[in-house]
Amino acid sequence: MSIFLKVxxxxxxxxxxxxxxxxxVNETVTLEGAGGRVLAxxxxxxxxxxxxxxxxxxxxxVRASDTTGAGEAIPAMLRVKGRVExxxxxxxxxxxxxxxxxxxxxxxxxxxxxVVMVENTEMAGGEVLIKKPxxxxxxxxxxxxxxxxxxxxxxxxxxxxxxxIGMLAAVGCNNVPVFGIPIIGVISTGNxxxxxxxxxxxGQVRDSNSFMIGAFVREHGCTPKYYGVVRDDRNALRATFxxxxxxxxxxxxxxxxxxxxxxxxxxxxxxxxxxxxxxIAIAPGKPTIxxxxxxxxxxxxxxxxxxAFIVLVAIVRHLLxxxxxxxxxREMRVPARLSQNVPSPKGREDYVRVRLDAGVATPLFxxxxxxxxxxxxxxxxxxxxxxxGLEAGAEVEVWLW
Amino acid sequence: MSIFLKVxxxxxxxxxxxxxxxxxVNETVTLEGAGGRVLAxxxxxxxxxxxxxxxxxxxxxVRASDTTGAGEAIPAMLRVKGRVExxxxxxxxxxxxxxxxxxxxxxxxxxxxxVVMVENTEMAGGEVLIKKPxxxxxxxxxxxxxxxxxxxxxxxxxxxxxxxIGMLAAVGCNNVPVFGIPIIGVISTGNxxxxxxxxxxxGQVRDSNSFMIGAFVREHGCTPKYYGVVRDDRNALRATFxxxxxxxxxxxxxxxxxxxxxxxxxxxxxxxxxxxxxxIAIAPGKPTIxxxxxxxxxxxxxxxxxxAFIVLVAIVRHLLxxxxxxxxxREMRVPARLSQNVPSPKGREDYVRVRLDAGVATPLFxxxxxxxxxxxxxxxxxxxxxxxGLEAGAEVEVWLW
Numbered sequence: 001m002s003i004f005l006k007v008x009x010x011x012x013x014x015x016x017x018x019x020x021x022x023x024x025v026n027e028t029v030t031l032e033g034a035g036g037r038v039l040a041x042x043x044x045x046x047x048x049x050x051x052x053x054x055x056x057x058x059x060x061x062v063r064a065s066d067t068t069g070a071g072e073a074i075p076a077m078l079r080v081k082g083r084v085e086x087x088x089x090x091x092x093x094x095x096x097x098x099x100x101x102x103x104x105x106x107x108x109x110x111x112x113x114x115v116v117m118v119e120n121t122e123m124a125g126g127e128v129l130i131k132k133p134x135x136x137x138x139x140x141x142x143x144x145x146x147x148x149x150x151x152x153x154x155x156x157x158x159x160x161x162x163x164x165i166g167m168l169a170a171v172g173c174n175n176v177p178v179f180g181i182p183i184i185g186v187i188s189t190g191n192x193x194x195x196x197x198x199x200x201x202x203g204q205v206r207d208s209n210s211f212m213i214g215a216f217v218r219e220h221g222c223t224p225k226y227y228g229v230v231r232d233d234r235n236a237l238r239a240t241f242x243x244x245x246x247x248x249x250x251x252x253x254x255x256x257x258x259x260x261x262x263x264x265x266x267x268x269x270x271x272x273x274x275x276x277x278x279x280i281a282i283a284p285g286k287p288t289i290x291x292x293x294x295x296x297x298x299x300x301x302x303x304x305x306x307x308a309f310i311v312l313v314a315i316v317r318h319l320l321x322x323x324x325x326x327x328x329x330r331e332m333r334v335p336a337r338l339s340q341n342v343p344s345p346k347g348r349e350d351y352v353r354v355r356l357d358a359g360v361a362t363p364l365f366x367x368x369x370x371x372x373x374x375x376x377x378x379x380x381x382x383x384x385x386x387x388x389g390l391e392a393g394a395e396v397e398v399w400l401w
Numbered sequence: 402m403s404i405f406l407k408v409x410x411x412x413x414x415x416x417x418x419x420x421x422x423x424x425x426v427n428e429t430v431t432l433e434g435a436g437g438r439v440l441a442x443x444x445x446x447x448x449x450x451x452x453x454x455x456x457x458x459x460x461x462x463v464r465a466s467d468t469t470g471a472g473e474a475i476p477a478m479l480r481v482k483g484r485v486e487x488x489x490x491x492x493x494x495x496x497x498x499x500x501x502x503x504x505x506x507x508x509x510x511x512x513x514x515x516v517v518m519v520e521n522t523e524m525a526g527g528e529v530l531i532k533k534p535x536x537x538x539x540x541x542x543x544x545x546x547x548x549x550x551x552x553x554x555x556x557x558x559x560x561x562x563x564x565x566i567g568m569l570a571a572v573g574c575n576n577v578p579v580f581g582i583p584i585i586g587v588i589s590t591g592n593x594x595x596x597x598x599x600x601x602x603x604g605q606v607r608d609s610n611s612f613m614i615g616a617f618v619r620e621h622g623c624t625p626k627y628y629g630v631v632r633d634d635r636n637a638l639r640a641t642f643x644x645x646x647x648x649x650x651x652x653x654x655x656x657x658x659x660x661x662x663x664x665x666x667x668x669x670x671x672x673x674x675x676x677x678x679x680x681i682a683i684a685p686g687k688p689t690i691x692x693x694x695x696x697x698x699x700x701x702x703x704x705x706x707x708x709a710f711i712v713l714v715a716i717v718r719h720l721l722x723x724x725x726x727x728x729x730x731r732e733m734r735v736p737a738r739l740s741q742n743v744p745s746p747k748g749r750e751d752y753v754r755v756r757l758d759a760g761v762a763t764p765l766f767x768x769x770x771x772x773x774x775x776x777x778x779x780x781x782x783x784x785x786x787x788x789x790g791l792e793a794g795a796e797v798e799v800w801l802w
Contacts, residue, residue: 031597032627035616049772052603056705056770058660086633086659087593089603103659105593105704105770107604118660146771154776161802162620162713163775166613166706170606170772174597192488192506196432196575202453202490203508205571212567215436219563226433232487258487258504259459259519303506304457305567312563332801334735369457369506370547371450371571374564375555400733401562 007279021322024180048144061112075129115139157327179325185244189255284368353377422723425581449545462513476530558728580726586645590656685769754778
């Protein structure tokens with residue numbers, strides 16, 4: 001029943017999770033609730049934006065040709081035909097020799113093609129003295145300068161941050177088509193695990209992985225569904241696993257750091273579906289399982305917290321991004337110099353936790369059962385499978401977390 | 402009544418918002434809901450973590466001295482006294498010449514001080530052949546190797562990401578003391594603004610700032626409270642402003658791109674409290690107001706979307722981070738080379754939107770009334786007040802958004 005641990009390279013593991021990722025059905029949310037969601041359809045401008053020529057300064061709308069040669073000494077003199085009120089149409093068109101006052105953002109009257117800033121003018125009775133010439137188009141925002149009607153404004157697969165939300169508001173997209181939020185089942189296994197609320201006896205540890213994984217899932221735009229700690233009992237695990245597969249869009253099982261436990265998880269996945277990958281050439285995190293039950297992706301994570309976290313960052317992240325529909329997930333990578341030598345065997349990708357400070361990445365070595373290196377680090381460096389390690393002073397890329 | 406626009410440098414504006422920031426009263430949340438929140442108290446280990454010496458491999462617990470000189474040719478032979486079950490105490494201590502099987506994560510029996518990996522052993526009846534010597538402490542995680550009882554685990558002011566959540570779970574901190582979530586009032590003003598659901602007439606534009614600001618507020622761990630669009634009417638604005646100040650921990654008013662409107666917002670803040678700064682040496686975003694009504698911070702943002710967004714990123718972000726209690730907010734800055742010359746007048750900080758691609762930052766110039774440069778860019782570069790611009794090829798720091 002034991003499934004052989006044939007390790008595959010990290011890129012192959014990533015390709016596998018991308019292949020099995022499915023996003024939930026689309027839904028429609030209002031703009032208030034759309035922040036952080038991912039667009040499920042292209043959004044186009046419903047009209048020209050801003051929709052009318054408008055001034056970008058407080059000043060006088062003019063025909064540029066009426067201001068040619070104007071200066072402090074010999075200003076141009078134009079008849080003022082009133083003012084445009086914000087949000088209203090212009091009271092009249094302007095003809096040669098005429099001008100209308102326009103506050104910032106107001107409509108440019110028909111006939112005008114430039115605005116002279118109020119600082120460069122002087123009122124004189126019903127007329128205005130223009131002391132600086134205006135070029136055609138000066139201080140004017142054209143009616144379709146932001147977007148023209150039917151222009152693609154934002155593409156499907158775009159995650160919506162503040163600026164995209166503003167953009168959707170501008171084109172009147174209040175009912176936003178977004179991908180559904182994936183529900184990710186989180187199961188911890190292990191007879192040594194006790195719930196967080198319990199004081200562990202000797203031999204027991206609290207289940208830290210469930211909540212760590214759940215928080216990671218949430219940070220990546222998915223909703224965790226917790227199934228708690230399941231004992232290493234085949235029937236109990238099968239029942240919980242089946243329930244999670246039925247209720248969730250993907251399932252993450254953590255635990256099974258010993259060989260017996262790993263084998264049980266793998267054989268259960270085989271019983272209910274298919275193990276695609278069992279073992280990844282990554283350290284820490286080698287005993288990772290990628291599989292599916294029906295069309296539901298299932299990942300078996302190592303039980304050691306630091307191992308589980310690295311697999312979340314290096315592998316599961318790609319699954320979650322794909323399941324949310326995010327076509328261009330943000331990645332935070334910054335260059336740094338390594339503070340000391342880091343050895344690494346050829347043939348596996350090593351993920352070394354680092355503390356990045358003022359451009360220097362200091363490795364934090366520690367056993368993968370420890371949590372303190374995770375909270376003391378702020379990122380990780382990757383040593384490729386083909387490398388035998390890095391030397392002090394080497395330029396590295398830190399993936400921030 | 403007009404308040405003079407005396408511009409201050411950006412660092413002074415940041416100092417001002419930090420001075421007026423207050424965080425709401427603390428609250429307690431469960432671990433499930435603690436992701437993204439900020440710790441309001443130091444958290445210490447309630448016991449040694451992991452709490453007992455444990456093995457990090459599947460193997461045989463031994464006294465290291467019993468394995469000295471062991472090898473393939475002449476293995477050490479030890480009597481096997483059973484196995485430790487996961488989550489249970491060891492069945493017996495081990496004495497010289499004895500061994501107990503331990504699965505990964507299990508308790509190390511009393512008397513043992515190392516573990517030999519199962520791969521380097523062979524069972525022979527009731528005895529095990531040890532084919533590789535083990536050093537003292539080898540493959541063992543000590544009972545306080547992660548944290549000792551009363552060690553500071555996480556400090557007040559720490560924002561809780563997945564790894565911190567795992568850490569809190571490990572120390573049994575299920576009731577997490579966090580800072581309250583600030584409620585940020587969002588008001589848009591301007592007679593030209595119509596709600597998102599309306600089709601604008603000539604002279605009108607949709608209110609894109611409210612939702613953009615609200616989404617930004619949410620991305621920074623606060624909850625927006627929307628007050629909609631208020632017409633440029635002193636009484637209407639005063640009523641809404643008063644309500645927002647009473648109901649929120651801070652208020653952001655956007656709009657007032659024309660001088661009249663700016664003056665009205667400033668004079669209202671003066672009426673109900675104090676204008677601290679009116680005008681910042683930043684472009685875009687100069688006509689920004691920083692003030693307070695009672696102890697409630699109030700920021701008047703420019704009406705142009707791109708200006709408002711830059712002020713959110715450069716100034717308001719600091720206010721929101723401080724109000725959430727976040728002592729070490731994440732900043733995403735990456736180095737890049739500039740693709741072309743960018744001029745900038747001395748004496749003001751210019752914030753130029755850029756598209757960062759493969760280490761090259763391409764400036765996206767555009768009027769501050771436009772939204773398209775915001776959604777086409779993925780960050781901003783800052784040209785300091787003392788600089789007269791940057792040349793093509795210059796090394797710049799891109800603040801990603």
